[in-house]
Amino acid sequence: MFLLLLILVFSLLHQNFLHPLNVMNVLRQVSISGLIAIGMTFVILTRGIDLSVGSQVALCGLAAAYVAKGGLESRFAVGVEQAGNPVILAVLAALAVGMAAGAVQGIAITRLKVPPFVVTLGGLTAFRGMALLLSGGGPVSGFTPDYTWWGQGRIMMVPVPVIIFVVVAIIAHIVLRYTRFGLHVYAVGGNEAAADLNGINARRVTFLVYVIVGFLSGFAAFVLSARLNSAEAVAGLGLELDIIAAVVIGGTSLFGGVGGIGGTVAGVLLIGVLRNGLVLLNVSSFVQQIIIGVILVMAVAFDQYAARRRG
Numbered sequence: 001m002f003l004l005l006l007i008l009v010f011s012l013l014h015q016n017f018l019h020p021l022n023v024m025n026v027l028r029q030v031s032i033s034g035l036i037a038i039g040m041t042f043v044i045l046t047r048g049i050d051l052s053v054g055s056q057v058a059l060c061g062l063a064a065a066y067v068a069k070g071g072l073e074s075r076f077a078v079g080v081e082q083a084g085n086p087v088i089l090a091v092l093a094a095l096a097v098g099m100a101a102g103a104v105q106g107i108a109i110t111r112l113k114v115p116p117f118v119v120t121l122g123g124l125t126a127f128r129g130m131a132l133l134l135s136g137g138g139p140v141s142g143f144t145p146d147y148t149w150w151g152q153g154r155i156m157m158v159p160v161p162v163i164i165f166v167v168v169a170i171i172a173h174i175v176l177r178y179t180r181f182g183l184h185v186y187a188v189g190g191n192e193a194a195a196d197l198n199g200i201n202a203r204r205v206t207f208l209v210y211v212i213v214g215f216l217s218g219f220a221a222f223v224l225s226a227r228l229n230s231a232e233a234v235a236g237l238g239l240e241l242d243i244i245a246a247v248v249i250g251g252t253s254l255f256g257g258v259g260g261i262g263g264t265v266a267g268v269l270l271i272g273v274l275r276n277g278l279v280l281l282n283v284s285s286f287v288q289q290i291i292i293g294v295i296l297v298m299a300v301a302f303d304q305y306a307a308r309r310r311g
Contacts (some may be wrong), residue, residue, distance in 0.1 A: 003270045010277035011292035017280060024159060030272035031165035032227070034265065035220040037243045037250075040212030041264045044247055045176075045189045046209050047256030048109070052123030053217050053243060054102050057236030058131040060221035064094035065231035070146055087147050094218040102214020106207035124240070127270040131233040139232035143225070151227025155229060161223050168216070173261040185209065189256025205306045245296040246271045254300060 036053050043050050061202045068090035101123065108119045132149045153160045176182035187195040195202050225231040250267025252259025271292065278288050 003266055004301070006270065006273050006277065010273065010280070014277070014280045017277060022276070022280075024157075024162075026167075026269075026272050026276045028159040028227075029276070030268045031159070031161035032224050033239060033242055033246065033271075034165045034199050034219050034268040035168055035216045036213065036239070037246045037264050037268050038168055038261060039209075039216035040243050040247050041172070041250075041252050041259060041261060042176070042185060042209040042212050043116075044244075044252050044254060045185050045256055045259055046206055047192075047254075048101075048191050048206065048209065049120060049244070049254075050105070050123075050210065050213050051117070051120040051240050052101070052105065052127055053213065054152065054236035055124050055127035055131065056098055056214060056217040057221040057224065057239060058231075059127045059134070060094040060098045060218040061231035061235050062092040062096040062131050062134050062140060062233065063224040064145070064218075064222045065225055066134065067093040067175065069140060070145055070285035072086045075121065084144070087144075087150070089255075090147065091219075091222050094222040095215055096218070098216070098218025098221070099211050099216040100214070102210040102212070104212035105214075109210065110203040110207050128233065129237075135233045136229075137233065139230050141230035143229055148226050148229050150230075151223050151225070163181060164219075164223060168219075169265055170262055176261060181205070182207070186257050189258075191257075193286070241292065241296075242271055245292060245299070249299045253306075 007018075014297030016022055036057070040050060040053065068084050068087065068099070070084040105116075105119050105123050108114050109116050150160055155163055176185065184195070184200050184205045185270075187198070187200055188205045192202045195205075221231075224235060246267035247259070247264050248254060248267070248268055250259070250265070252263060274291070274295075275288060278291070
């Protein structure tokens with residue numbers, strides 16, 4: 001309802017808000033963060049959190065760029081196909097690095113019993129440092145057309161990133177709602193002790209959700225580098241705020257066990273519409289941050305109120 005209200009308000013305040021080009025622009029912008037938000041939904045459903053996704057995006061994007069360019073010697077060269085590797089290897093590199101990052105954090109949380117907030121806060125710093133070390137502080141740019149197509153191409157006038165986001169959202173929804181693993185995710189988030197007593201391996205489920213968010217962070221990093229035709233160590237700065245805000249605003253409870261992909265998609269669209277509308281109205285980026293922060297606090301406050309009512 002709030003999303004529809006925002007669309008109505010911005011369409012009245014700015015005549016170009018509902019222009020097809022602007023609508024596609026909003027969808028293309030939210031598709032990157034939306035991929036990661038889908039993975040974050042799995043994590044938050046288990047009462048976890050991942051603050052490192054922005055840093056993972058930087059590291060995974062650079063890994064994909066490194067493989068695509070065949071090293072960093074030709075980092076600024078455009079179209080050097082003979083010096084690089086096939087795009088599929090670049091995608092696999094980004095996915096592998098993301099899954100490895102998620103697996104390391106999952107092990108620290110499930111085996112070493114370190115709280116998710118602390119583990120992923122450390123990951124936020126460590127992965128960003130790795131990205132800076134890999135890139136030497138500079139960007140990697142100038143990819144071949146078959147690479148940039150994944151971020152800039154269109155299929156029947158619909159941007160490729162939007163199609164990827166929709167497909168991943170549908171798959172994630174099916175997994176959460178209609179598979180045993182999805183039911184286990186809800187069970188662990190609702191009551192981990194009870195889940196264990198019912199034969200569910202809670203540690204395995206928790207480990208896997210961090211691998212999933214790492215996988216989707218790697219995928220999003222590849223698509224982002226393809227869209228920008230560049231990968232750099234500062235990519236994804238502050239991205240975790242928008243992602244967590246979108247998931248929570250979409251109705252996924254920070255207390256675990258409640259939420260879904262449909263709400264996350266609505267939350268991602270709400271954040272995207274809000275940012276786009278404020279930009280069209282020439283609202284300062286500093287004010288935008290304040291508004292997003294206030295909305296996040298209000299969403300969590302409402303979540304706590306709803307949890308007390310359920311109790």
